[in-house]
Amino acid sequence: MNIEPLCHIQTAFKDKFGIPRQSGLIPEALGILEFENNNFNREALRGIEDFSHLWLSFIFDKAIKDGSKSLVRPPRLGGKDKMGVWATRSPHRPNHLGLTVVKLLKVESLEKTISVVVGGVDLLDGTPIVDLKPYVPYADIVSEAKSAWVPSPEKIFKPKVFWKEGVRELLSGEEAELIEKVLEQDPRPSAQKDDKDSYVFKIFDYQVKFENGKEEFRVSNIKKL
Amino acid sequence: MNIEPLCHIQTAFKDKFGIPRQSGLIPEALGILEFENNNFNREALRGIEDFSHLWLSFIFDKAIKDGSKSLVRPPRLGGKDKMGVWATRSPHRPNHLGLTVVKLLKVESLEKTISVVVGGVDLLDGTPIVDLKPYVPYADIVSEAKSAWVPSPEKIFKPKVFWKEGVRELLSGEEAELIEKVLEQDPRPSAQKDDKDSYVFKIFDYQVKFENGKEEFRVSNIKKL
Numbered sequence: 001m002n003i004e005p006l007c008h009i010q011t012a013f014k015d016k017f018g019i020p021r022q023s024g025l026i027p028e029a030l031g032i033l034e035f036e037n038n039n040f041n042r043e044a045l046r047g048i049e050d051f052s053h054l055w056l057s058f059i060f061d062k063a064i065k066d067g068s069k070s071l072v073r074p075p076r077l078g079g080k081d082k083m084g085v086w087a088t089r090s091p092h093r094p095n096h097l098g099l100t101v102v103k104l105l106k107v108e109s110l111e112k113t114i115s116v117v118v119g120g121v122d123l124l125d126g127t128p129i130v131d132l133k134p135y136v137p138y139a140d141i142v143s144e145a146k147s148a149w150v151p152s153p154e155k156i157f158k159p160k161v162f163w164k165e166g167v168r169e170l171l172s173g174e175e176a177e178l179i180e181k182v183l184e185q186d187p188r189p190s191a192q193k194d195d196k197d198s199y200v201f202k203i204f205d206y207q208v209k210f211e212n213g214k215e216e217f218r219v220s221n222i223k224k225l
Numbered sequence: 226m227n228i229e230p231l232c233h234i235q236t237a238f239k240d241k242f243g244i245p246r247q248s249g250l251i252p253e254a255l256g257i258l259e260f261e262n263n264n265f266n267r268e269a270l271r272g273i274e275d276f277s278h279l280w281l282s283f284i285f286d287k288a289i290k291d292g293s294k295s296l297v298r299p300p301r302l303g304g305k306d307k308m309g310v311w312a313t314r315s316p317h318r319p320n321h322l323g324l325t326v327v328k329l330l331k332v333e334s335l336e337k338t339i340s341v342v343v344g345g346v347d348l349l350d351g352t353p354i355v356d357l358k359p360y361v362p363y364a365d366i367v368s369e370a371k372s373a374w375v376p377s378p379e380k381i382f383k384p385k386v387f388w389k390e391g392v393r394e395l396l397s398g399e400e401a402e403l404i405e406k407v408l409e410q411d412p413r414p415s416a417q418k419d420d421k422d423s424y425v426f427k428i429f430d431y432q433v434k435f436e437n438g439k440e441e442f443r444v445s446n447i448k449k450l
Contacts, residue, residue, distance in 0.1 A: 001284060001353070003226050003320045043295035046309035050373030059226060070268035095228045097282055097356040099324070102365055111335040128226070131322040132311045137249040137370045142326055145362045148275030167289045179238055186427030203360065 005059070005128035007033050010198075012178060014061070014202035018187045019074060023100040024120040026181045028174070031121035033129060035114045045114060048134070049107055049209050054116075055140075057131035058089035058098045058123060068094045075147040101135055111215060136176055158184055160216040170222045183210060183217045230353035232285070233259050237403055238349050239427035241287070245387075246300060247343040248325040251406045253399070256327060256346035258354060260339045267360045270339060273359070280365075283323045283348060283358035285316035295321045300415040313365055324350075326360055383409055385441040393448045400429055408435060408442045 010032040013019045019028045033056075035041040048054070071082040072090040085093050102118035116132075161183045168176050188199065200209045203225065209221035235257040245251045245331045250389045258281075260266040273279070295316040296307040310318050327343035341357075386408045393401050413424065427450065434446035 003229050003322070005226075016357075022361070022426075024364065025369070038293045044309045044311050046296070046307075047312035048309060050312060052369070053367050053370040055324060057324070070265045071271065082271075084269045084273060086269050087272035087275060087359055089358055089361070093356065094231060095355050097228070099280060099282070099356075099358060101365065123286045130226075130320050130323075131318065133314055133324060134312055134372060136247070136314070136369075136372055140326065141351065141366050141368065141370070142249070142278050142360055142362075143366065144277070145360045145366070146277040146361060147259055147361055184241055191403060 003130050005130055006209055007129050008126045009033055009121070009123050009129055009198070010060070010205045011121050011123055011125045012175075013096070013121075013129075014204075015131070016124065016178050017199070017201040018125060018182045018203055020120075020122040020182070020185055023102055023122045025122070025185060026178070027103065027120050027180055029119065029121050031118045031123060033118065035113050037109065037112050037115070038151070041114055042109075043193035044114070045107060048116070048132075049104065051104060051134040051136075052149055053101055053135035054118060055106050055131070055133040055135055056102060056118075056129055057133075058100070059128045060093075060096040060098050061128055062124065062132060062179065064096050066092060068092055068096070074185045097130075097178050098123075158183040158187055159186055159213075162216060164214045164218060167222055171206075173207075179203060179208060179219065183219070188212070228355050230355055230358065231352045232260055232354055233282070234258055234275065234281070234346070234348050234354055234394055235430045236346050236350045236352075237400075238346075239429075241349065242424070242426040243428055244405070245347040245409045245410055248327055248347045250347070250410060251403070252328065253347050253403050254344065254346050255330070256343045256348060258341040258343065258357070260341070262337050262339050266339055267300055267334075270332060270341070273331065273341070273357075276359040276361075277329060278326055278360035279329050279343060280356075280358040280360055281325050281327060281343075281348070282356055282358075283320075283325070283354060284353045285321040285323050286353055288316035289321050291317060293317055293321070322350075322355075326365075330386055339398060343429065382411055384411055384438075387441060387443045389443060389445045392447055396431070400431075403431060404428060404444065408444070413437070 042201040072085050072088050072092055074083055074088045103120050105117045105119050108115040146190055161180045198211050205225050207223040210220040211220050278425040281284045297310050297313055297317055299308055323394040325347055328345050330342045330344050333340040386405045423436050430450050436443040436445050
């Protein structure tokens with residue numbers, strides 16, 4: 001069966017490193033779904049603003065080249081224990097389909113495009129979106145649902161974030177705020193949190209370097225790409 | 226992009242008529258996902274029982290031949306008003322991807338197959354399943370989500386169901402119970418509820434006929450197919 005991307009989402013996340021591990025964790029992380037402003041799309045988006053949240057189905061396109069795995073090491077288990085891929089949200093799954101819920105912020109109709117702006121995204125910039133659905137509370141909220149090994153986000157370690165003098169000033173307020181939020185989620189790979197003294201990752205059009213204190217991170221360098 | 230079915234779900238619903246309008250409405254509606262008992266599948270399903278509920282991504286394969294529509298008439302609006310397809314869960318969408326949450330009941334490992342048995346399904350028998358994911362409460366429950374036009378199921382009319390003498394006895398207890406639950410959901414097409422005196426539909430291996438009273442339905446005939 002053949003499926004075609006509806007569009008490729010635009011986000012600040014240019015690297016896998018730094019992407020929130022679930023949607024909704026960082027409301028400030030924006031995504032833009034840009035549709036051509038034609039008759040089909042104008043009609044197909046009618047009424048979407050009646051919903052506060054949307055499901056995005058997407059393709060983990062960067063994982064396709066690695067094929068699929070039957071066993072994966074979920075970050076939530078510390079990256080050590082193996083689980084069956086169907087018991088996880090891992091990208092390394094047959095068909096490479098992903099699912100995420102985002103907040104609908106606004107729909108902007110311009111001359112050539114219609115943009116659907118969403119918040120709380122956990123997607124790499126350019127990820128192909130293959131479906132868009134309203135989040136329907138009475139069907140999608142399963143209040144009795146239980147999961148054995150996924151902790152609530154409150155239980156996860158939250159580092160303090162500092163900036164080397166003069167570095168924060170290189171960024172807009174929104175950019176600096178998103179970088180702080182990303183670091184507060186502790187983006188280090190779970191299996192090797194203390195292996196490196198510093199990390200470098202890409203976000204927006206910057207390369208960001210931060211020093212790895214055990215309970216705090218210090219942003220030491222920002223380089224425009 | 227090419228995607229392949231993992232399996233085709235087995236359900237009692239042989240007709241579009243009678244399928245619950247969302248998952249979870251009829252817990253007794255079972256589905257079976259049958260995987261070949263091979264090494265990949267044994268590993269890939271490891272740990273799935275740690276979760277009470279699963280997301281199934283599927284293809285609305287019966288809708289493919291009709292292509293996609295920009296505007297649809299959702300049953301919840303009485304089948305009259307048109308909405309943009311992205312503001313609905315309609316099958317008539319580009320890529321024809323569907324999404325439903327089901328309860329995981331058991332995983333049965335036999336010599337040649339591994340069956341994942343789920344409850345609360347709203348899928349046609351034989352629907353191709355293209356992804357399987359754990360329902361993760363802290364990511365998937367969006368308690369602040371709002372939707373403008375989808376009523377809670379409590380507000381929907383619930384007819385009384387009666388049986389013509391001798392008819393219920395043609396069925397097993399489980400079959401009769403599921404048929405009652407299906408009729409209590411009022412499966413009549415929303416735009417033409419009082420147009421017909423009786424309806425016929427297929428479920429399990431039966432053709433079921435019921436008489437259309439305004440506030441009650443009477444099952445008058447069961448024919449083995």
